[in-house]
Amino acid sequence: MDSERLHTMKERAESVQAVVSHVRDMSEVIRYTIDLMHKQEGSVLAAPGLSDHDQVFLWKECEAEAIQLLTSPLRNHLSEIHTSLTYADCGIAETGTLVLDSSSEDIRIATMLAETHIAVLSASQIYADAVSLEEELTILQKSPPRYMAFITGPSRTADIERVLTIGVHGPQELHILIMEETEK
């Protein structure tokens, strides 16, 4: 992994109020999620898109920590989600952006309606810039239906007197957990 690219990703994401941490494996991801939820007094988690193996693991931990893990379809829980945990498909270092294939409605609902969004980004999936993603995105878009999301920091507005304010419609916090190994 190009360490400069990793550094740029972190720096750019932090410059737009994302919280960036490094994790080694999924158990650290789950620990991070649960600790953060406790801290924020959140008790409902949506974690769509995780692998079956990770789901089982997460399920057990949530049970032990008195956190409710929502089941699909998330549309039945639109007003309940406190935190969402998802993978990011890739990152764009140049702008500190996460790319999430959000064609699944659960992914969309989880990442849009949660107060806090935690995204796991594999370090090996960080691209230097958007241009290097051109080809891949074109291929994806040519196999519709497709809903691709570029997410850069939490939701923001400056519509009242141009004062930057975080969290108007989307998540109020975005946490990026960069995983050095490629396992998901």
Added chain:
Amino acid sequence: MIQTAQDMKTYKKQLQESLGNSFLRTSLDNFGSSYKASRAKAFENLDFEDMRNGIAESKDAALPRLEELLEQFTGNAEKAGVKVHFAKDAEEANTIISDIAKKGGVKNIVKAKSMTAEETFLNAHLEKDGFKVTETDLGEWIIQLRNEGPSHMVMPAIHLSRGEVAELFTTVTGKKHEPDDINGMVKTARRELRQAFLEADMGISGANFAIAESGTIGIVTNEGNGRLTTTLPRIHVALAGIDKLVPDIKTAFRILKVLPRNATGQAITSYVTWITGAVECGASPTGTKERHIVFLDNGRLTLAQDPVLCESLRCIRCGACANVCPIYRLVGGHKHGHVYIGAIGLILTCFYHGVENDRAIIRNCLNCQACKEVCPSGIDLPHLIKKVYRRVLDADGSKPVKNMLLSTMLRNRKLFHFFLRRAYLAQLPLSGGGPFIRHLPLLLGKEHGFRSLPAIAKTPFRDQWNTLQKQVSSPKYRIAFFGGCVLDFVYPEQGKAFLSLVQEQGVQVEFPMKQTCCGLPAMMSAEEETAKEVAIQNLEAMDAGKYDYIVTLCASCGSHLKENYPKMFNGEPELESKVREFASKVIDFSSFMVNVLEISAENLGSGKKKVAYHAPCHLCRGLKVTEEPRKLLTDAGLEYAPAEDEDACCGFGGSYSVDFPEISSEILKRKLDNVEKTGAEVLVTDCPGCVMQLRGGMDRRERCIEVRHIAEVL
């Protein structure tokens, strides 16, 4: 409701109201300064010129084939389960959308920000048809609640103070909101609008891109409302101008790299969403989203055929032309546009919202080129504004008296010069032989009193030429001196200063007597035929082949001769090459001194004085000359004290200052305030027009800061 003035008298009244709004002015002023800084930071280490050329090129390639791109887009989108519609005008677009809602049994609609929907007045149409429409972009929601139009394309509620928003939110929610708790107000919007999202059956958005090769739309947002609008309701309709079609994602990325940087100084917005086809949707009875895309023509396809004005369709809606406009900064978007605001708004209004709404606002341009400098698609906005102004005049079939006078005078050089000479005699009772006219001529009202008008010189430069000209033996350069009207008839001493500087440097100067006004005033009044006629007179008066350079001390003349002349004769083979040769020889005073004569410090006087500098619009932006005059000042031993906003317009703009004295005087006031802050003894500039404005303003202040042309201080 939007109330754009349809005549000058109403417009003037509206402008006065805005000028009296001190919150607006302070707010837009702060915005102007912070925008400049954040934009510069956003483009750090990037080649803006290269990026904008790329956008211009892609847009120019797409415009002639919009219909073909539409067909390709439609094919791909429909294959992916989306219904594509084409609306020839605003009414048709609104009807299509309303019909979709009726057919879908819709009651509640949420909207993400769309300038195109503002253009068609979609909300009013849907509400009339009985639908409840909620704008979900915070700024749009605020102006919807106030029943206003947007005052900026990117920040629709920038004209409102936190106090006004707090009051509004208190009324709407019944709960007290404190002006200083902006975070609290944002959370109120989050709560209230979340409910609207959950209740909505239909979402309407715009689109920043429509990618033909895959039938994808791209939406650029910060708040996240665009994502919710396209996700939660079972039906989604995107309304987009047909000019949003691009061939591929490569082009979309090219634009995306510039759009947020130029709009708000962000490298990218929080969210960029790419939607292709009908994705799954639990709220829909079929399990998939009902998605429609409505492409709006509303004159765009016709505009795309216009060889000159088609350039306006390159616009990517970043709003930067307003951000840097000195007039917008004073009066705000509601008075500097109709639905679309700022420089591009002055242009598009004529085509999308009719001549009547453009009639007054189209005249409110200084031609300072600030918008052109920041436009990410390389649109020559000031030039197009004059072209559209002409259309408005033609459509109305009547012209201001000023236009008739100007055309008659300028076309006949002898008559024009005769008039100027007579003016010296006529003004004597007003000037008492001094440098200023001490009493305003009767035809000017008291709003013109913000600056003293200069007296016409007793002997114009051309009448002194015989005694001034000198034969230089084996000259290094042979040049033609283009005086320009203001230097020739008001400030001949500037010409004399120039001669004494260059004649001793081995330059053979000639002053072709048949030269006349450069024609810019005619161009500014949209009298292009006159401008061309005058240009031909100058081309005939000065055989460019005979000279190494054509030097002028006037930045405005210089940039008009160099840039507009070739533009005016573009596509006229019999004159094109002659004009090109002529334009290639035109050079401004400072560049000539520094780059051609390579004048050294010892050949310049040693001034010692503390000087401030005003960068004329047509020099720093028109001719892109910035280093040379400053180098001359320091080489001459002068203590150069940089002023704030040195490159901001002085408010002159030729006849602009006569048409809009209330705005001209405010712009001048800022300029002079900034100069005074430097503690300079002399204010130097390199345009006789600017000298006239600045000196006139200084005289009214009764300050002892002298105003000089740079040729006079070296």
